[in-house]
Amino acid sequence: MxxxxxxxxxxxxxxxxxxxxxxxxxxxxxxxxxxxxxxxxxxxxxxxxxxxxxxxxxxxxxxxxxxxxxxxxxxxxxxxxxxxxxxxxxxxxxxxxxxxxxxxxxxxxxxxxxxxxxxxxxxxxxxxxxxxxxxxxxxxxxxxxxxxxxxxxxxxxxxxxxxxxxxxxxxxxxxxxxxxxxxxxxxxxxxxxxxxxxxxxxxxxxxxxxxxxxxxxxxxxxxxxxxxxxxxxxxxxxxxxxxxxxxxxxxxxxYQGHGSWAVPHAVLITWALMVEGGVQINARGERFHDESQGYSEAALHVVAQPGGQAWNVFDDQVLALAQGFPDFVQAQQAGAVRTCADVGALAALIGCDPSTLQATLDGVAPDTADPFGRGFRRTLQAPFHAVRVTGALFHTxxxxxxxxxxxxxxxxxxxxxxxxxxxxxxxxxxxxxxxxxxxxxxxxxxxxxxxxxxxxxxxxxxxxxxx
The missing domain is CATH 3.50.50.60 (FAD/NAD(P)-binding domain)
Incomplete structure (x- = not known):
């Protein structure tokens, strides 16, 4: 006791x-x-x-x-x-x-x-x-x-x-x-x-x-x-x-939150995915915040989404960087990272409308006015990779x-x-x-x-x- x-x-x-x-x-x-x-x-x-x-x-x-x-x-x-x-x-x-x-x-x-x-x-x-x-x-x-x-x-x-x-x-x-x-x-x-x-x-x-x-x-x-x-x-x-x-x-x-806690695998997914061009997309196929601001406040943004979850979406270029982190490699081996050949397959994985998702990804581009104020250096290219995540509390x-x-x-x-x-x-x-x-x-x-x-x-x- x-x-x-x-x-x-x-x-x-x-x-x-x-x-x-x-x-x-x-x-x-x-x-x-x-x-x-x-x-x-x-x-x-x-x-x-x-x-x-x-x-x-x-x-x-x-x-x-x-x-x-x-x-x-x-x-x-x-x-x-x-x-x-x-x-x-x-x-x-x-x-x-x-x-x-x-x-x-x-x-x-x-x-x-x-x-x-x-x-x-x-x-x-x-x-x-x-x-x-x-x-x-x-x-x-x-x-x-x-x-x-x-x-x-x-x-x-x-x-x-x-x-x-x-x-x-x-x-x-x-x-x-x-x-x-x-x-x-x-x-x-x-x-x-x-x-x-x-x-x-x-x-x-x-x-x-x-x-x-x-x-x-x-x-x-x-x-x-x-x-x-x-x-x-x-x-x-x-x-x-x-x-x-x-x-x-x-x-x-x-406190330190984190907007990239993989579910149901319960592992941390490096925020380098977002820093290098990845985005977070909710169950409606929409982005909902400026991912470049930091992973701590992202926790609140993610838990506010339908079901308290979102998807980290990125492409091969970002994947290559992420594979330099042992924790990410372990998450990938555990099946946390899903690969989709095109927008239609990604929409099916997320469970959202393909046209909505396509419009969201079209907005991830240089010289495009982002409603959340983020600037992008490049567009994301198929095939796409995705990890389902939630927002978590790490420490106060x-x-x-x-x-x-x-x-x-x-x-x-x-x-x-x-x-x-x-x-x-x-x-x-x-x-x-x-x-x-x-x-x-x-x-x-x-x-x-x-x-x-x-x-x-x-x-x-x-x-x-x-x-």
């Missing part, structure tokens, strides 16, 4: 294990933080609810946007943290937290270079196309191009550094004193027993609240009925603990309010004594709603946030040696 997540106040806390830093969550955020803490000479323990590190990272594309890395500079890409920050704020309509935008865009390149130089992660930059909202090629990925490969590379580095990792250890009770100083955490084991770990400081790198229907109903009710394609660990633990402590919450209506972008050092803030905006948060546990840089999500913001917040939090924790615990 799963014990309820709660905060308990105790005057003293005894535990068989005491560590300088306890990290809750072994995704990209928690593992990056643990590796950086080890580099700074700070002992930590990472607690993970699952049998192995995975979390939201494993379900992502694994693409991390960064400006100014060694590999980006080697490619001659003219980029900077300032330009990256401008792109983030442009997508968020100026509503992203300025202090976090600045902190994350400045920290992410040093973080990726650290992981490369000290832990062997070999980054590549996707330079075949630009994701919506990015003005430079700055998406970094490992060769495998999957989130699963990213989290496993980080976990292997953690193992090499012999950083203790407690798996199947769900954070159940946060223990604090009357001054709101964290004393430790009780972790629930598979047999229902509680294991206590005391700490000098705590980093919440655990989750958002996308898998918590009660919190969704409060903050983003429009997505309560949508498919949740995120990790079950997104149960809102950080938000619930924060509220119990009187911490300030921020950007709670922000709001959470505990933090300063530029990822310290959790109280209602008055002052840091709590020894509590840090980053990644899904904290507010992100996507502003106030779904439209503010710039591709890669989730992993940006996770990796940069974990890196920043570790350096901040080092300064907190060893002020005499901190730079």
């Amino acid at each position: 799963t014990a309820p997540t709660r905060v308990v106040v105790e005057p003293a806390f005894t535990a068989p294990v005491h560590v300088p830093v306890l990290v809750i969550g072994a995704g990209a955020c928690g593992l990056t933080a643990a590796l950086r803490l080890a580099d700074r000479g700070i002992e930590c323990v990472v607690a993970e609810r699952d049998e192995r590190p995975a979390g939201s990272t494993s379900l992502s594309s694994g693409f991390i946007p960064a400006a100014g890395t060694q590999v980006q500079r080697a490619l001659g890409v003219d980029d900077s943290p300032e330009r990256f920050a401008q792109d983030i704020q442009h997508k968020a309509h100026g509503t992203a937290a300025p202090h976090l935008v600045k902190a994350y865009t400045e920290a992410i390149a040093p973080a990726l270079d650290f992981l490369a130089d000290h832990h062997g992660l070999q980054w590549e930059v996707l330079d075949g196309f630009l994701y919506p909202g990015h003005t430079r090629h700055r998406m970094h990925t490992l060769r495998e191009r999957t989130g699963e490969a990213l989290v496993q590379a980080l976990a292997q580095a953690q193992e090499r550094c012999e950083i203790p990792l407690l798996t199947q250890a769900r954070a159940s009770e946060l223990v604090v004193d009357k001054a709101q100083r964290v004393l430790g955490v009780r972790l629930q084991r598979p047999d229902g027993s509680l294991e206590a770990v005391a700490c000098d400081a705590l980093l919440l790198a655990c989750n958002g609240y996308g898998g918590a229907p009660d919190l969704l109903q409060r903050f983003v009710p429009e997505m309560v009925a949508a498919t949740f394609a995120g990790h079950p660990g997104n149960d809102g633990t950080a938000v619930r603990w924060g509220e119990a402590l009187g911490a300030r919450l921020a950007d709670l209506r922000a 972008q709001g959470g505990l309010d933090v300063d530029a050092q990822c310290r959790v803030l109280d209602a008055a905006g002052q840091p709590l004594p020894n509590l840090w948060a980053a990644g899904g546990a904290a507010r992100g840089v996507s502003g106030h709603d779904v439209s503010g999500y710039l591709s890669g913001n989730g992993l940006l917040s996770a990796v940069a946030g974990g890196f920043i939090a570790a350096d901040s924790l080092a300064r907190h615990l060893q002020p005499e040696t901190a730079p």
Whole structure:
């Protein structure tokens, strides 16, 4: 039986294990933080609810946007943290937290270079196309191009550094004193027993609240009925603990949706299909939004269509690009991609009127006024390929309010004594709603946030040696 997540106040806390830093969550955020803490000479323990590190990272594309890395500079890409920050704020309509935008865009390149130089992660930059909202090629990925490969590379580095990792250890009770100083955490084991770990400081790198229907109903009710394609660990633990402590919450209506979740195959279809000329067509054979604006807000557009579904439609040229992504190849092998010789066959697949569909495709052409404002570089050519999709919720972008050092803030905006948060546990840089999500913001917040939090924790615990 799963014990309820709660905060308990105790005057003293005894535990068989005491560590300088306890990290809750072994995704990209928690593992990056643990590796950086080890580099700074700070002992930590990472607690993970699952049998192995995975979390939201494993379900992502694994693409991390960064400006100014060694590999980006080697490619001659003219980029900077300032330009990256401008792109983030442009997508968020100026509503992203300025202090976090600045902190994350400045920290992410040093973080990726650290992981490369000290832990062997070999980054590549996707330079075949630009994701919506990015003005430079700055998406970094490992060769495998999957989130699963990213989290496993980080976990292997953690193992090499012999950083203790407690798996199947769900954070159940946060223990604090009357001054709101964290004393430790009780972790629930598979047999229902509680294991206590005391700490000098705590980093919440655990989750958002996308898998918590009660919190969704409060903050983003429009997505309560949508498919949740995120990790079950997104149960809102950080938000619930924060509220119990009187911490300030921020950007709670922000989240990352995705308008390209294949049904019934339940796999993510890369948005590169849309970026490179594909379109989304509903059951009536009509387009219904500007697909070039981004996959996050596309989720709302798709779920608003008849049956809450649509079809991604593209041609051989787009297919060739998509086959460079392992996740897409797996989806194709699973039968998610259907091929139609002509418009009539495509209309039969969709179940729409052929003349309506023909008119829709005729409008996908250069120099044609698009009712949704999209510009097309070319027309789509038969044969056509199609994937049936729905809109899904992946992870939330709001959470505990933090300063530029990822310290959790109280209602008055002052840091709590020894509590840090980053990644899904904290507010992100996507502003106030779904439209503010710039591709890669989730992993940006996770990796940069974990890196920043570790350096901040080092300064907190060893002020005499901190730079």
